[in-house]
Amino acid sequence: MRDHFEVRDHDAAGRIGRLEVPRADLTVETPALLPVVNPNVLTIEPERLRTVFGAEMLITNSYIIRSTDRIRDRVLAEGLHEFLGFDGAIMTDSGSFQLAEYGDIDVTTAEILEFQRRIGSDIATPVDVPTPPDADRDRVERELATTERALADAAAAATGEMLLNAPIQGSTHTDVREAAGRHAAGTELDVFPIGAMVPLLNAYRYADVVEAVAAAKRGLDPDCPVHLFGAGHPMMFALAVALGCDLFDSAAYALMARDGRYLTVSGTEHLSELSWFPCSCPVCVDHTPAGLREGDADEAERLLAEHNLHVTFEEIRRIKAAIRSGTLLELVDRRARGHPAMLDGYRALLDHADQLAATDPVSKDAFFYTSHESARRPEVGRHHDRITRLEPPSTLLLTESKTPSSHDYDAVWRVKPPFGPFPRALSETYPLTAETPERTDAAAQAAAADGVRRLADANPETAITLGHDGWDSAALAAVPDRVETEDLRTLGR
Numbered sequence: 001m002r003d004h005f006e007v008r009d010h011d012a013a014g015r016i017g018r019l020e021v022p023r024a025d026l027t028v029e030t031p032a033l034l035p036v037v038n039p040n041v042l043t044i045e046p047e048r049l050r051t052v053f054g055a056e057m058l059i060t061n062s063y064i065i066r067s068t069d070r071i072r073d074r075v076l077a078e079g080l081h082e083f084l085g086f087d088g089a090i091m092t093d094s095g096s097f098q099l100a101e102y103g104d105i106d107v108t109t110a111e112i113l114e115f116q117r118r119i120g121s122d123i124a125t126p127v128d129v130p131t132p133p134d135a136d137r138d139r140v141e142r143e144l145a146t147t148e149r150a151l152a153d154a155a156a157a158a159t160g161e162m163l164l165n166a167p168i169q170g171s172t173h174t175d176v177r178e179a180a181g182r183h184a185a186g187t188e189l190d191v192f193p194i195g196a197m198v199p200l201l202n203a204y205r206y207a208d209v210v211e212a213v214a215a216a217k218r219g220l221d222p223d224c225p226v227h228l229f230g231a232g233h234p235m236m237f238a239l240a241v242a243l244g245c246d247l248f249d250s251a252a253y254a255l256m257a258r259d260g261r262y263l264t265v266s267g268t269e270h271l272s273e274l275s276w277f278p279c280s281c282p283v284c285v286d287h288t289p290a291g292l293r294e295g296d297a298d299e300a301e302r303l304l305a306e307h308n309l310h311v312t313f314e315e316i317r318r319i320k321a322a323i324r325s326g327t328l329l330e331l332v333d334r335r336a337r338g339h340p341a342m343l344d345g346y347r348a349l350l351d352h353a354d355q356l357a358a359t360d361p362v363s364k365d366a367f368f369y370t371s372h373e374s375a376r377r378p379e380v381g382r383h384h385d386r387i388t389r390l391e392p393p394s395t396l397l398l399t400e401s402k403t404p405s406s407h408d409y410d411a412v413w414r415v416k417p418p419f420g421p422f423p424r425a426l427s428e429t430y431p432l433t434a435e436t437p438e439r440t441d442a443a444a445q446a447a448a449a450d451g452v453r454r455l456a457d458a459n460p461e462t463a464i465t466l467g468h469d470g471w472d473s474a475a476l477a478a479v480p481d482r483v484e485t486e487d488l489r490t491l492g493r
Contacts, residue, residue: 005019005020007222007223011324011361012242012328012378013217013358014323015246017030021122021163024090033249033313035058035253036251038064040068043301043305055313060093062119062121062124062125066115080121090122109157113164122162124164127150129143129150130195132171133171134171134172137173147169154166164189165189165190168180168193168220172208194213201231209240211348213244226244226246231249232250233263234312236345237319238335242332253309256304258301265311265338266335266337267338271289276288292304336373337371367435373443383422384450387420387421388454389458393410394462395410395462398415401467415451419447442474449475449479450478456480464482464484467486468485468486468488469488
């Protein structure tokens with residue numbers, strides 16, 4: 001049992017948690033963003049990350065510090081917090097990124113962990129092997145074995161109060177990712193980064209990211225805080241949080257500013273193409289695109305980086321509010337409309353609705369049907385499971401709209417797309433209080449038809465009639481033959 005991480009709120013697999021970082025003597029609220037600080041290039045001073053943006057934790061690279069003579073001795077003498085001027089928690093990476101990029105590094109897990117301990121890191125990382133996407137299985141399993149030896153070395157190291165990362169690799173082989181998650185959870189390590197995501201994220205392969213994270217989460221325990229390594233674009237934070245990710249690190253705020261790129265929650269714009277700033281952060285209120293283009297280049301880069309951070313931290317706060325209000329999946333739905341690849345990711349997320357349902361609250365304030373993807377949400381599947389436990393009478397009318405003033409049925413139940421049938425006494429219970437559009441789409445009708453099928457299959461002795469408002473032919477085809485159907489629009493109601 002990991003007593004340093006406590007979950008306070010859930011929505012889907014997303015959660016608000018408290019991560020205790022004992023060496024820093026503070027508790028970080030999750031979901032949390034860790035700005036990446038390059039020890040050689042401070043685009044924004046770490047003190048400002050804390051005081052202006054509210055960063056509770058940042059991440060920097062211990063391998064770069066160790067390999068840079070002019071920095072190493074200062075950091076060893078002063079300590080990492082003093083060197084950076086940051087009084088929050090600091091996570092350090094180990095050189096695994098350099099290993100992935102250049103193929104070799106001159107440090108072992110034992111050496112780099114000891115170095116991270118000496119410079120005062122609060123959360124340290126062993127030297128794992130980030131296997132790239134689409135690698136063949138032999139390579140994946142061989143490199144994962146190396147990573148798991150690094151985790152064993154980390155577990156055996158004398159690190160005091162410093163927390164330790166247990167990276168989860170496995171490339172795009174989901175069964176390997178799941179097994180790697182299970183192995184990592186079985187160690188006594190503390191934080192669980194899902195690694196080698198940057199190539200997938202850079203290629204906009206969000207559906208593959210979802211599959212890798214969902215697999216790792218199946219292997220992990222509920223008390224495992226999860227870090228999605230390399231995920232820095234606010235566009236995809238809500239999707240990742242809905243999967244159960246708790247920590248993110250962003251170098252994007254600085255790297256994109258260096259390239260003149262301006263982050264939004266629906267994508268990236270180029271400063272050279274902007275006439276107005278579509279944002280009300282302090283940078284965008286006080287400056288114009290033309291002013292930044294015509295001014296000092298270094299100052300423009302800094303201001304763009306600050307805007308990028310404002311947008312990124314704002315999205316983290318928005319996600320927390322959505323979890324608390326039970327509207328996280330509605331937020332994911334909105335973000336999915338920003339890019340076709342994000343929509344692929346959202347649809348992949350809903351392929352794992354059963355996995356999300358394990359922690360999704362059974363009651364919330366509201367359910368908004370905002371797209372045909374809403375028909376696949378966990379709440380719909382949960383209602384369909386409940387349908388099989390209902391006990392209908394011998395003859396039953398299911399009606400989507402008005403109840404006939406006289407009828408020969410033992411009972412009349414409502415049927416509401418996308419949920420399907422339910423007794424009227426449940427009409428004011430969640431999720432049947434859902435706000436749905438008057439123009440019901442085919443996906444909602446098909447989901448409701450599946451609910452009718454589930455009820456009919458569970459109660460073969462009940463004679464059922466379905467009164468619908470002009471359902472799609474594919475939805476009607478999914479209704480069992482023994483259920484009589486009537487189009488209420490043709491009855492002159």
